[in-house]
Amino acid sequence: MSNVFIALQANEDSRPIVDAILADNPGAVLNEQPAMVKIDVPGRMTIRRSSVEARIGREFDLQEMQVNLISLSGHVDETDEEFTLSCER
Amino acid sequence: MDMNAKKKLGLKEKYALMTRNLGWETTYEPMDKVFPQMDYEGIRIHDWDKWEDPFRLTMDAYWKYQAEKEKKLYAIIDAYAQNNGHLNVTDARYINALKIFLSAVPSLEYNAHRGFARLGREMRGVGPQVACQMQAIDEIRHAQTQIHSLSNYNKFYNGFHDWKHMNDRVWYLSVPKSFFEDACTCGPFEFIIAIGFSFEYVLTNLVFMPFISGAAYNGDLGAMTFGFSAQSDEARHMTLGLEVIKFMLEQDPANLPIIQRWIDKWTWRGVRLLTIVAMLMDYMLPKRVMSWKEAWEVYFEENGMALFNDLARYGIKVPDCAALIKKEKDHISHQAWNAFYTAGMITNFHTWLPSEDEMNWLSSKYPDSFDKYYRPRFEYYRQREKEGKRFYNKTLPMLCQVCQIPMLFTEGDDPTLISYRQIEHKGDKYHFCSDHCQHIFEHEPEKYVEAWLPAHQIYQGNCFAEGADPTAPGFDPLKSVLDYWHLDFGRDNLDFEGSEDQKNFAAWRQQATTN
Numbered sequence: 001m002s003n004v005f006i007a008l009q010a011n012e013d014s015r016p017i018v019d020a021i022l023a024d025n026p027g028a029v030l031n032e033q034p035a036m037v038k039i040d041v042p043g044r045m046t047i048r049r050s051s052v053e054a055r056i057g058r059e060f061d062l063q064e065m066q067v068n069l070i071s072l073s074g075h076v077d078e079t080d081e082e083f084t085l086s087c088e089r
Numbered sequence: 090m091d092m093n094a095k096k097k098l099g100l101k102e103k104y105a106l107m108t109r110n111l112g113w114e115t116t117y118e119p120m121d122k123v124f125p126q127m128d129y130e131g132i133r134i135h136d137w138d139k140w141e142d143p144f145r146l147t148m149d150a151y152w153k154y155q156a157e158k159e160k161k162l163y164a165i166i167d168a169y170a171q172n173n174g175h176l177n178v179t180d181a182r183y184i185n186a187l188k189i190f191l192s193a194v195p196s197l198e199y200n201a202h203r204g205f206a207r208l209g210r211e212m213r214g215v216g217p218q219v220a221c222q223m224q225a226i227d228e229i230r231h232a233q234t235q236i237h238s239l240s241n242y243n244k245f246y247n248g249f250h251d252w253k254h255m256n257d258r259v260w261y262l263s264v265p266k267s268f269f270e271d272a273c274t275c276g277p278f279e280f281i282i283a284i285g286f287s288f289e290y291v292l293t294n295l296v297f298m299p300f301i302s303g304a305a306y307n308g309d310l311g312a313m314t315f316g317f318s319a320q321s322d323e324a325r326h327m328t329l330g331l332e333v334i335k336f337m338l339e340q341d342p343a344n345l346p347i348i349q350r351w352i353d354k355w356t357w358r359g360v361r362l363l364t365i366v367a368m369l370m371d372y373m374l375p376k377r378v379m380s381w382k383e384a385w386e387v388y389f390e391e392n393g394m395a396l397f398n399d400l401a402r403y404g405i406k407v408p409d410c411a412a413l414i415k416k417e418k419d420h421i422s423h424q425a426w427n428a429f430y431t432a433g434m435i436t437n438f439h440t441w442l443p444s445e446d447e448m449n450w451l452s453s454k455y456p457d458s459f460d461k462y463y464r465p466r467f468e469y470y471r472q473r474e475k476e477g478k479r480f481y482n483k484t485l486p487m488l489c490q491v492c493q494i495p496m497l498f499t500e501g502d503d504p505t506l507i508s509y510r511q512i513e514h515k516g517d518k519y520h521f522c523s524d525h526c527q528h529i530f531e532h533e534p535e536k537y538v539e540a541w542l543p544a545h546q547i548y549q550g551n552c553f554a555e556g557a558d559p560t561a562p563g564f565d566p567l568k569s570v571l572d573y574w575h576l577d578f579g580r581d582n583l584d585f586e587g588s589e590d591q592k593n594f595a596a597w598r599q600q601a602t603t604n
Contacts, residue, residue: 002395007298009317034378035305035313036298063146066154067161069321071294073392075399076143076328080100088399 004045004074004085007038014068020051036070045074047083104145109138112215124213130276132348133341137214140336143328144220151223155230158318162234165314170241176601177308180375181594182585184246185438186304187312189369191239192252192437193265195232198319200269202228204280211277220329221281227322234318238311245597246590248437251575255437258552259574260485260543261365261429263493267540268362272355274536278337279351285330287355291393293323296366299384303374331396338403345404350532353408357525360414361492367422368429371451372443380454381422389414410525416501419458423451427466428497431482434567437576439585442467442474462504479584485544490519491526491537495544498522514538 006021008014010032018037022028025045031038039045052060062083074085098106115123127134146154168174178184202225209222243249256262272283301316334352337344367381379387397407426443433440443451448467451459473480486495500506510521514534521527530537546552547570550559554572558564571578585591 002398003391004395005392033299033302036302036317038298063150063154066146066321067157069324070317071298071320072324072327073294073395075331078100078143078145087395088402 001043002087003040003042004072004087005038005040006045006047006072006085007036007070008065009068009070010035010037011068013064016052016055017047017065017068019055021045021047024048024051041085044084044086049081100145103147104142107147108142108215108219112218120213124211126211126277127213130278130347132278132337132344134213134337135340137216139339140214140216141332142216142220143332144325146223146325155227158321159230159234162314162318163237166234166238166241166311169310169314173597173601174308174310175242175245176594176598179307181246181591182439182441183307183309183373183375184242184590184594185248185440185585186369186373187239187242187309188246188248188438189365189373190312191235191242191249192255192259192262193365195235196253196256197265197269198228198232198235200273201284202226202232204269204273204284207273208277208281217329217333220325224285224322224326224329227326231315231319231322234315238315241311245593247577247588248439248581248590254575258543259437259576260435260547261432261495263488263541263543264365265362267493268358271358271536278333281330281333282348282351283355283358285326286334287352287359289323290327290330290396291356291389292359292363293320293327294388294392295363295384297323298388299379300366300370300374303370303376303378306376306378307374334400335403338400338405342404349405352405353410353525354529354532356408357410357523357529358492360410361494361522361526364421364425364494368425371422371454372426372447377450380451382418382454385418413501413523413525417498419455420462420499420504423455423459423463424497424499427463428486428495430470431480432486433584434481434483434578434582435571435576436582437574438581439583439588439590441585442471458504485547487520488542488544489522489526490540490542491521491529493540493542494522496520496522 008017014037018030018039021039021041022030024047025039025041028039028041028045031040047062047065049060049062052062062078062080065083072085074087077084077086114120121128175184205221205225205228209218209225212218212221239249256266269284272280272288275283297316297320301313301320304312304316334348337348367385370377370379370381370384394407397405429436430440430442448459448464452464455463470480486497488495496507496509498508500508508523510524510527512519512521512527512531514530515538517538519530519538521530543552547566552573553559553566553569557569557572559566559569568578571582576582580589
């Protein structure tokens, strides 16, 4: 199965998002590069609003991620609760 | 950020209201006349409502997050400029990468803006219209932020002074320029495959991730911030490109061969264009994150191929050029630097030979090619430099009629033999760097015979300074061409070693660290 990935700027805003991704996606691999982090997951990656909120202690809109997003791969599906990347839609 | 506003509607509902429900069937004029560009490329669309929106960014959210990105970006750029951040880059040679970036890229972004603004009008479905309009705004933002960020360097270093003028004239800049202009002169569906799919999806990650991460590694916060900020928009653009391709393939099986041809062609054109990024990564970043080859393996061979695997169920095949590309990845960055080093009289940036340490790094990253083919060449050039006979190529290169790159690539199976193709069309000879560029020409000769090839134009006398008289005694053609490009001989070009940039950087850094 191919990987999907997301890359975020390496900063404080991204940290809880990265933690949430690593906790919610078994098989996720964290790759830290200068000024950025890239997370690869085989097949499918889900980012859950509730998981991020549990880490930051406030309401979170998944679209806030746009501010620190660098890039991604795969097919995107976006709802209020989850942001999903998958190899096949 | 104030994120506490309560939502009344879900994301999907809001987005559906903004897109589907804002569209209408026209009655005064038939829809085919309102959207006249939708048919002539042969793409068949039966039901625009089948369009699935990947990102569901509504206008209010779009403005909010883009404004947030801009505030962050300008805060960083201002702080970087205010604190003379340019003196913290690893090595002043790095700044030459930015000269290439400024004279090549913002003009591409601007053309992307124009192309998507056009598509925002021409696309018949409301979903793609909205996505294209947002993309058009993103692209002009990229051009602006790149220009603003790099303008700070123009206060201190040579070669940044007239990037737009150079983009339209300087020989190697016709490569990126013609890439985008050739895309802009396509129909709307081909344009979106060329830019939204091949360029954005398959290739921009290579520019804005490893290269920009490398810029950060070399202390350039300015480039880091505009690069990552731009690529965050590209993430949306990539999903749009992917959606367009799936949508077209699902609409009608007759679309498949047309789309396959476009994918083959624009993947190849994009790969050729990225030759210069390969060189930036391997030769112009003093501190290196990864080699071009490594980046290529991650972002093209792994991610790009995953994408083609996904599209296989629609009948899409991996482009034929993939086999040659795989062989070329060990060579193109070295071949490009060799070409620019020897053309160092006619560049808008400085060139140099890699140090011994850098050559060792290149050997370790390219064990199958560097020591065998390229190190001996650089050692020979170094020997010539020591003897005071620095080698400059005094003639202009033959350019490929399609990608406009000089004939610097070699045969896939023989890195010592220049790859060179020639055909006749209506009594004229045309030259190509590869079978793939030749095939592109053969399919659309009417388009590519129009190419404005800088080397040809110079030899035809069309690129001398205004008012110059080539028949006057003592006329210096090289100097006149540099004048036409607005390049200052001895200041903007030639070796980094001994340049004004090198001296100034050293003096200013000294001032910054002593009393």
